[in-house]
Amino acid sequence: xxxxxxxxxxxxxxxxxxxxxxxxxxxxxxxxxxxxxxxxxxxxxxxxxxxxxxxxxxxxxxxxxxxxxxxxxxxxxxxxxxxxxxxxxxxxxxxxxxxxxxxxxxxxxxxxxxxxxxxxxxxxxxxxxxxxxxxxxxxxxxxxxxxxxxxxxxxxxxxxxxxxxxxxxxxxxxxxxxxxxxxxxxxxxxxxxxxxxxxxxxxxxxxxxxxxxxxxxxxxxxxxxxxx
Amino acid sequence: xxxxxxxxxxxxxxxxxxxxxxxxxxxxxxxxxxxxxxxxxxxxxxxxx
Numbered sequence: 031x032x033x034x035x036x037x038x039x040x041x042x043x044x045x046x047x048x049x050x051x052x053x054x055x056x057x058x059x060x061x062x063x064x065x066x067x068x069x070x071x072x073x074x075x076x077x078x079x080x081x082x083x084x085x086x087x088x089x090x091x092x093x094x095x096x097x098x099x100x101x102x103x104x105x106x107x108x109x110x111x112x113x114x115x116x117x118x119x120x121x122x123x124x125x126x127x128x129x130x131x132x133x134x135x136x137x138x139x140x141x142x143x144x145x146x147x148x149x150x151x152x153x154x155x156x157x158x159x160x161x162x163x164x165x166x167x168x169x170x171x172x173x174x175x176x177x178x179x180x181x182x183x184x185x186x187x188x189x190x191x192x193x194x195x196x197x198x199x200x201x202x203x204x205x206x207x208x209x210x211x212x213x214x215x216x217x218x219x220x221x222x223x224x225x226x227x228x229x230x231x232x233x234x235x236x237x238x239x240x241x242x243x244x245x246x247x248x249x250x251x252x253x254x255x256x257x258x
Numbered sequence: 259x260x261x262x263x264x265x266x267x268x269x270x271x272x273x274x275x276x277x278x279x280x281x282x283x284x285x286x287x288x289x290x291x292x293x294x295x296x297x298x299x300x301x302x303x304x305x306x307x
Contacts, residue, residue, distance in 0.1 A: 051271070065263045070270035077274065116281040120274050127270040131263055230278070237285050244292045251299040258306045 036236055043229035050223045058219060070128045075203075076224035077120040078146075080231045082184060084114025085153065087235070089181045092174035101246075104170035107177050108160060109238035111153050113231050118150045133197065142190040142198035149183040156180060 054072045061068035091107035094100070125143070126136045137143065156176050163169035191200050202211045203220070210217075 065260065066267045067263045067270070069267050070274075073271065073274035113281075116277065120277050123273050123277065124270045127266055127273065131266045234281070234285065237289070241285075241288055241292055244289075244296055248292065248295050248299060251296070251303060255299060255303055255306065258303070 036233055039229055040233040043226050043233060046222070046226035046229065050219065050226055053219060054223075058216065061216075064132060067128060067131045070124050072219055072223050073227075074121055074124040074128065075220055076227045077117045077124065079224050080227045081114045081118040081121060082188065083228060084110045084117065084231060084235070085149075085181060085184045088114065088153075088177050092177040095170055095174045096178075099167075101166060101170055104166075104173065105239055105242040106235070107174065108157070109235045109242065111156055111177065112238060113234045115150065115153055115157070116234075117227065117231060118146070118153070122146060122150060138197045140196040140198055141194040142187065142196045145183060145187040145190050149180075149187045152180045152183050 050072070054069050058069070060066050087110035088107040091103045091110065095103035095107065125146075129138065130136050156173060159176060160169055160173050163172060190196060191198055201207050203217060204210050
């Protein structure tokens with residue numbers, strides 16, 4: 031049953047992504063100043079929002095682990111972080127490709143880009159830390175503390191375009207500016223593609239969680255095999 | 259329209275889809291590996307018992 035729900039949501043995400051790709055490529059007009067390259071934003075921004083949701087999930091799961099000491103919350107934090115890193119990588123690399131055309135450079139050490147990279151590295155470090163600790167409870171406790179501190183970099187990345195004058199464009203979405211700075215149809219597509227990527231991320235997290243469950247079964251069986 | 263603009267747009271979209279596809283393949287490969295390990299351990303335990 032659970033597997034069928036996962037397959038259903040995955041199929042829905044896949045169909046929505048394909049439908050969105052068609053609309054992005056063939057139905058939506060070019061942006062007046064940037065030309066076709068602006069279409070990268072339909073992946074760049076939604077991937078960033080999806081990564082933020084994953085990091086937020088990891089934060090909540092880490093807090094829950096520290097209060098309840100249930101290893102399932104630790105597994106959720108790890109799964110959400112790993113999936114978040116994949117989406118954050120999409121955000122960073124698509125941004126670099128857009129920057130190469132619009133700015134003429136692949137990278138600028140401005141506040142937003144630098145913090146986005148720091149955020150990615152900090153969460154990558156979280157996964158590395160997990161590899162280095164064998165004891166499950168010790169690993170979960172240390173990882174949870176690191177995950178909570180790491181979320182500071184997510185918040186700074188989000189606010190960087192408001193706090194500092196950056197080469198990165200400022201906020202454009204209506205929920206942040208309170209004004210309609212971009213075409214409503216374009217904004218709608220950004221959110222539709224966010225929905226598709228968020229559904230995909232949800233399926234990925236549940237698959238990763240299942241794998242952690244199998245890994246726990248394997249560890250248990252190994253201990254039994256050694257004891258016999 | 260600048261052809262480089264279109265070319266980079268396609269690269270951007272390809273990277274977005276490609277990275278996610280690579281992660282899905284990695285997830286599937288890990289799932290296969292874990293299932294094989296689990297089955298093999300279950301067989302070993304049955305033999306020992």
